[in-house]
Amino acid sequence: MGRTLAEKVWEQHVVRRADGEPDLLYIDLHLIHEVTSPQAFDGLRMAGRTVRRPDLTIATEDHNVPTVLGPISDPVSRTQVETLRKNAAEFGIRLHPMGDAGQGVVHIIGPQFGLTQPGMTIVCGDSHTSTHGAFGGIAFGIGTSEVEHVLATQTLPAYRPKTMAIEVTGELPVGVTAKDLILAIIAKIGTGGGQGYIVEYRGEAIRKLSMEGRMTVCNMSIEAGARAGMIAPDETTFAYLKGRPHAPSGEAWDAAVEYWKGLRTDDDAVFDKVVEIDASTLTPFVTWGTNPGQGAPLGSAVPSPEEFDDPIERSAAERALEYMGLSAGTPLGEIPVDTVFVGSCTNGRLEDLRAAADILRGRKVVTRTLIVPGSMQVKKAAEEEGLDQVFKDAGAEWREAGCSMCLGMNPDTLKPGERSASTSNRNFEGRQGKGGRTHLVSPQVAAATAVTGKLTAPADLA
Amino acid sequence: MEAFTTHTGRAVPLRRSNVDTDQIIPAVWLKQVSRTGFENGLFAAWREDPSFILNNPVYQGASILLSGPDFGTGSSREHAVWALQQYGFRVVIAARFGDIFRNNSTKMGLLPVILPSEVVERLQAAAEADPTVEITVDLAEREVRLGSEAWSFEIDDYTRWRLMEGLDDIGLTLRHADDIAVYENGRQPWLPTTV
Structure with a gap:
């Protein structure tokens, strides 16, 4: 029997599998921000542990930052941001602080740098990590204990969620957007409808979305309760990635694209659940x-x-x-x-x-x-x-x-x-x-x- | 993590569904950089209403929270778990939980128990009728007991073992550091680094 995209990406990342235990899953990219990381770094210090792969970790300041120029006036917010700066310096993690040309919301900067690529596992102490699944990887939010776990081991113990296909047939009418689509999907399946699943968005309307639109859809997977949402990579994905600072280049690009083309659900694969929605009937x-x-x-x-x-x-x-x-x-x-x-x-x-x-x-x-x-x-x-x-x-x-x-x-x-x-x-x-x-x-x-x-x-x- | 085997205590009936983590602990409380001091942030907005259930003195000291379905949806903030624990809760019982919240709970030793809605409602009714009634949550037997009634609940063997032993996940994983190193050597060469 064929395999779904989620199964393929998951299997590729299993470090260790043992009866009666969750899989130990390798994490390709760990995104960090100031809110959910301070207690994790404290935990590392208390246990005398280090960050295993600072080179697979990147930090930004986003939740607390004011959006008008100037310093942070709230002393508690400022302390949290300063704590991230100290932690990033101490553990050797790349940080994009306020004012830096690379700073931004954590789920915007990963794709922008080309760090988010098909087939990867990506985590962050933030539930909207599901955004990155738009490139065809498994990306999900974690809590602070798991942030500490990934910092220390670059892995996470996890049971593979079930798989759900959301088949979006037809075309979105003019004036109806990716946001309208995902809001309609959540209203249809409910805030608990995706619990325990990785959702793969499929179908004609999804294929026609830009990468930005796909990210909007995957971003809100968590609002339907799903652990992650993903979309198989295609020419739209490759075109978005090509030439970005951290995307492969030259022969490595060709090899990567060859591999990425195989990242799709096999025709005979079976999902645990299938939901259908007709895009052509949607309105704002x-x-x-x-x-x-x-x-x-x-x-x-x-x-x-x-x-x-x-x-x-x-x-x-x-x-x-x-x-x-x-x-x-x-x-x-x-x-x-x-x-x-x-x-x-x-x-x-x-x-x-x-x-x-x-x-x-x-x-x-x-x-x-x-x-x-x-x-x-x-x-x-x-x-x-x-x-x-x-x-x-x-x-x-x-x-x-x-x-x-x-x-x-x-x-x-x-x-x-x-x-x-x-x-x-x-x-x-x-x-x-x-x-x-x-x-x-x-x-x-x-x-x-x-x-x-x-x-x-x-x-x-x- | 504090080990959990069995717990008996009084319960608070919270008759609301979709209790998202923004309600459990509003974002303004997340600016702290320590792991302590979150008990006052628990349900901070709702507690401003004198009629909110946690403000009812008869439920002071209760250690089991009985919630409507979809408890802990939304944000990944583990602060929600810390706030519940620091307030005094050891167990949350609901028909459905947000996945990330449930994961976070089991890392910290707060037991999330899934029971059918009708059972949760039965427990809520009992706690409303008599706030002093005690409920037992027995992880060893995977059972919730109220008087002569008992309901079994599901939890996977591994998580149950880890909770009962109070084990630190990181320590367990680091036993397999060699496997991680082997995996790392076989990763695809084009995968990005942040350097």
């Missing part, structure tokens, strides 16, 4: 609740809790509507928004900024609008194209790179009761600041919403 999608599965087409209305048969889902919907300050039956397109955020590891890449700029060009925003590039390199590229000027002309704020308003760890937050349209990945209670209310949207919907002040699809702009 937004969330109305407090978990990423509570979403609906922007053209529809806030659902009534009574629509949910399952009593647990029903009470979750009741609670979500109360927190969000919404009433059942209100058209989603009439919900007023105070703040628009374009950025994050989900939608902070150049393509996302271009999409937002295309809508804001020649228009004015009526909300507080933060445009936050995912990395300094994305910022530079956007400025070279003049996107920054488009945003400024529209009245939006053009910021420095960082996680920004995706999570309430830096100065970019919502105030209690404030409502955002956000291109990030989580609409949890308080995620963007205590009492803040979040609607997850695509960059296109975010930009259109900034123009009208209420949740809006670009097609509905005058």
